[in-house]
Amino acid sequence: GDSVTQMEGPVTLSEEAFLTINCTYTATGYPSLFWYVQYPGEGLQLLLKATKADDKGSNKGFEATYRKETTSFHLEKGSVQVSDSAVYFCALSDSRNTPLVFGKGTRLSVIA
Amino acid sequence: DAGVIQSPRHEVTEMGQEVTLRCKPISGHNSLFWYRQTMMRGLELLIYFNNNVPIDDSGMPEDRFSAKMPNASFSTLKIQPSEPRDSAVYFCASSPVAGGQETQYFGPGTRLLVL
Numbered sequence: 001g002d003s004v005t006q007m008e009g010p011v012t013l014s015e016e017a018f019l020t021i022n023c024t025y026t027a028t029g030y031p032s033l034f035w036y037v038q039y040p041g042e043g044l045q046l047l048l049k050a051t052k053a054d055d056k057g058s059n060k061g062f063e064a065t066y067r068k069e070t071t072s073f074h075l076e077k078g079s080v081q082v083s084d085s086a087v088y089f090c091a092l093s094d095s096r097n098t099p100l101v102f103g104k105g106t107r108l109s110v111i112a
Numbered sequence: 113d114a115g116v117i118q119s120p121r122h123e124v125t126e127m128g129q130e131v132t133l134r135c136k137p138i139s140g141h142n143s144l145f146w147y148r149q150t151m152m153r154g155l156e157l158l159i160y161f162n163n164n165v166p167i168d169d170s171g172m173p174e175d176r177f178s179a180k181m182p183n184a185s186f187s188t189l190k191i192q193p194s195e196p197r198d199s200a201v202y203f204c205a206s207s208p209v210a211g212g213q214e215t216q217y218f219g220p221g222t223r224l225l226v227l
Contacts, residue, residue, distance in 0.1 A: 034215070043116075043203050043218030044155075089155065093214070099145060099168075100216055104154045 002027045004090050006103035013110050019077040021106045023064075023090035026071065031092040033057075033066050033073040034100065038087045047075075047088070080110045114138070116219035118204050124225045130192040133222045136185055137206030145216060146179055146189050147203040155203075161187065162209075194226045 007022040025031065032051045036044040048057030053068035062077045073090060090103040117136040125131055137144050145160040159169040164181045172179070176195070181187040191198055201223050205216040 043205075043220050044216075045218065046215045049215065099143075099157060099160050102155050 002031065002092060002094055002098075002101045004092055004101055004103035006088075006090050006106050009087075009105075009107040011106060011108045013080055013108070015082055015110055015112050016079045017110075019075070019080045019084075019108070021075040021088055021090075021108070023073045023075065023103060024071050025073065025090075025092050027092055027094050029094040030068075031094040033064070034091040034093070035062070035064055035073070035075050036089040036091060036102075038089065038105070040086070044089060080108070082110045082112050084108060085110045116204055116206050116217055118202075118219035118222050120222060121220065122223045122225075124227065125194055126227050127195055128193045129226075130190065131194045131198075131224060131226075133189040133202050133204075133224070135187045135189070135204030135219060137187070137204070138217055139185065141206035141208055141217070142184075143207040143209055143214075144181060144187050145205040145207070146187070147205065147218075148200045149203060149221070150200045158189070194224075196226045199224055199226050 003026045005024050034049045035047040037047045038044045048059040050057040050066040053066055056065045064073050064075045087105045087107045089105045091100045093100050119134045143162050146158040148156045158171045159179045160167055161181045179189045201221045203218050203221045205218045207214045207216045
């Protein structure tokens, strides 16, 4: 079945450092790919998404490119802030009208 | 627009008691999802509904758990009897449709502690 694999956390970075959180997926069809973010004490919220190969999703300085050849959707940000501290979830949804499949989440802590 | 509304936000109960969690999805959304989140197991999909009909409840841990969606604007997740291992954060989410390119919108969650 479909699955998502994320790098294990926690990831601790200093403010203004470069961030990469790796995500790879397995799917039989042509899924849409998502990154969700969960801030402390809150529910998940969509950060960005990409619906076809080579699409780049971007939001709040975060970017991820849908790479079909490597089945990856790595999340990047050039300069993280303390306010980016959260748990980040990679997810996919295939074309068969089934719910999102989430990765296990990666906790990011940014220190000043 | 109001997002997904969940109540209560926090619940503390004793083992053996019945617990009912409530969810109001975003108006116009046709799919509703219940998730459970724990440190050990991460985010788990318990059950989801399309147009008020339960589609997949394979994630419901056992018969003590039940979920209903009597109409398009309300759903409940009930645990009877509750056990300490049910302690978790329970999220409700809604979406225009169940999959494809559609985004799921999450509520703030109900933090449940069973003593």
